[in-house]
């Protein structure tokens with residue numbers, strides 16, 4: 001087989017020029033700044049502006065990461081939905097400390113939350129579940145998320161079987177599907193800067209206020 005030249009990734013880089021993040025730009029509450037950045041990510045038409053990378057650890061301390069979509073946020077935390085038997089759910093049951101990272105490359109930004117995940121009540125979940133497109137509701141029933149399966153056709157067949165079964169009327173919430181609220185105690189904002197002198201600010205919750213520190217890039 002002919003040798004293919006590898007892409008020269010060591011030399012792939014760009015200057016970050018979209019402007020810095022200064023103390024005067026910060027808000028006392030990190031959620032206010034987060035909301036501003038999220039709106040800007042949406043306005044900039046980034047693909048999946050609400051996509052966040054969730055890190056969990058297994059019982060050996062081995063970290064795992066995967067993308068999920070942020071579906072709600074307020075001062076009590078950030079909410080995402082998933083399968084409650086999935087690998088991530090098993091990790092959270094064992095150790096509920098998680099990290100959530102929003103990678104907004106096109107804006108030369110990232111935001112990282114640290115906190116603890118807690119399961120949402122079925123009452124809260126059902127409202128969101130029923131707001132999803134019907135096919136997504138059926139897909140939630142079909143997939144034993146994170147389990148090994150032998151073929152895609154199993155999913156397709158189950159999907160059509162359930163589509164038929166649920167064709168008239170509401171689709172019930174599967175008992176194994178739900179959501180998590182991540183209560184955060186630390187938020188870090190990163191904005192790329194010129195000459196590789198980036199701006200980082202770390203917010204840490206201290207009893208009754210957010211302490212803000214600048215970190216070296």
Ligand SMILES: Cc1cc2nc3c(=O)[nH]c(=O)nc-3n(C[C@H](O)[C@H](O)[C@H](O)COP(=O)(O)O)c2cc1C
Pocket residue numbers: 048051064065066067068069070080081082083086087088089145146
């Ligand atoms: C853009 C994008 C959005 C996703 N959104 C979700 C989501 O909201 N919930 C979810 O359970 N999985 C979502 N996934 C799939 C997860 O990344 C992951 O494959 C799945 O949750 C199983 O993870 P686990 O086996 O570590 O539990 C998304 C993947 C991508 C790429």
